[in-house]
Amino acid sequence: LGIATAEFVPVQGPDELAGAVKKLGLPAILKTCRMGYDGKGQWLLRTADDVARAKSQMPEGLQRTTYASDEAPCVLERMVAFSRELSILAVRSRAGEIVFYPPVENHHREGILRLSLAPAPQLNAKTQTAAEDIARRVLEALDYVGVLAIELFECDGKLLANEMAPRVHNSGHWTIEGAVTSQFENHLRAVCGFPLGSTVAIGHSAMLNLIGDVPNPAEVLCIPDAHLHLYGKSPRPGRKLGHVTLHAGSNKLLAERLADLPAFFQRPIFCLDSALKACSGSASASAL
């Protein structure tokens, strides 16, 4: 579709890995082409040992039967020195109407989304238009109906498509309180053949994922403009158990809300430092 991505080499099976590594060099990331999430289906390859381990773990045989004949089960991707990760949520109705939520800035730790800022701070109109163009091309090429999220790396003002999620997406949970119409309502409007709702953001939101454990609800609910969502799932390391959306009239106020969060959220895993930098306009680096 003419959408820029990281440089990559298809990998049909374990036997092709060494050749792909030779072609791209290290560090690189081996990814399954489908069903990856939260760092699952990804191998970060920095050393020969990493390559050997990935080779023994990557899918082959049985899994391959679920793929189209011209599709590799994996790709090896060159590492990208991105300045930040953005995502764009787009919605297409049965009638072909397309709307976009404002792009979001995402912060990950251990391959899992930890925090999203919406709308993405310091986003220029050119980048926003570029993100919308990418999403529109995908939606139209797939004759897609519903919400679709595309994760994008921002590098030197350019966008590289990273992954796409053909569904409502974690980086769109802020829309429940932070947009006129939530991603969930717009997904239903789309698949039911109704007109789509406004995607305008109401103020500024930060969405924090609750992964592995949850705070004392009272500590969150006493924060002004904080909304707590618990999914009723049993705790397990790395499992998304809920999220908190903070809401504010400006990024400055949002930064204050983030800085005031109780101790539970002050652990490095919540990415508060990089979020605070982003909200106050400094450059921020999102670690893998």
Place this chain on the structure above:
Amino acid sequence: LGIATAEFVPVQGPDELAGAVKKLGLPAILKTCRMGYDGKGQWLLRTADDVARAKSQMPEGLQRTTYASDEAPCVLERMVAFSRELSILAVRSRAGEIVFYPPVENHHREGILRLSLAPAPQLNAKTQTAAEDIARRVLEALDYVGVLAIELFECDGKLLANEMAPRVHNSGHWTIEGAVTSQFENHLRAVCGFPLGSTVAIGHSAMLNLIGDVPNPAEVLCIPDAHLHLYGKSPRPGRKLGHVTLHAGSNKLLAERLADLPAFFQRPIFCLDSALKACSGSASASAL
């Protein structure tokens, strides 16, 4: 509790009705003290025929056993020439914390709520404080936990308590999109023993009840900032099947949204004329 109401006479049973009518005069309204809603459990008495019919229909015997010994099953109330009906939703937590949503202006037809404007237009601070005082007295006297709604008549700048609903209330449905925390979330926060959420209104809302029939969803969903709620109930005359919340940044814009509603809502039953008057600052009369 020292809360002003319409002048009324307790009516222990059918035999006491004639005496009560003699005392208060006509027109008057006979009301059951409990479980009334949507005009059910109410008899508007204008003529001797009305009195005779109410006497044959009003509860006695069996129903009386469900009441406390010092409580009449009915009251006869003198008609009140109110300028408008307001309601206030208040929330009290287990810890005794109390918060109030801004009072709402309600418009009825045939004894059923048709439209609410939130916050109530042209409400002065004195009336708002008076409404909060009434609600606070009730919440504290009952050691109440959760959301409670009190319907109030505004007469010459004074408030008369009309009915109360010890639960989330139809006139609070606008809070789903129109307030920082919805009445439903605050009810759960209260009964779960959590801190209560902000009751601040976001912009201006109009809530229209869908009673007896529902519009084509597409006709509502194409309206900017309209939110459609369908309850999944089978249609029946007089039955609440859903509601629509319109949202705007100002009452002027809200009036424009109301005026632009599709034909379905232009029937007199939706009270658009009186709502438009209220939004644009004219005096409005809410018919029973």
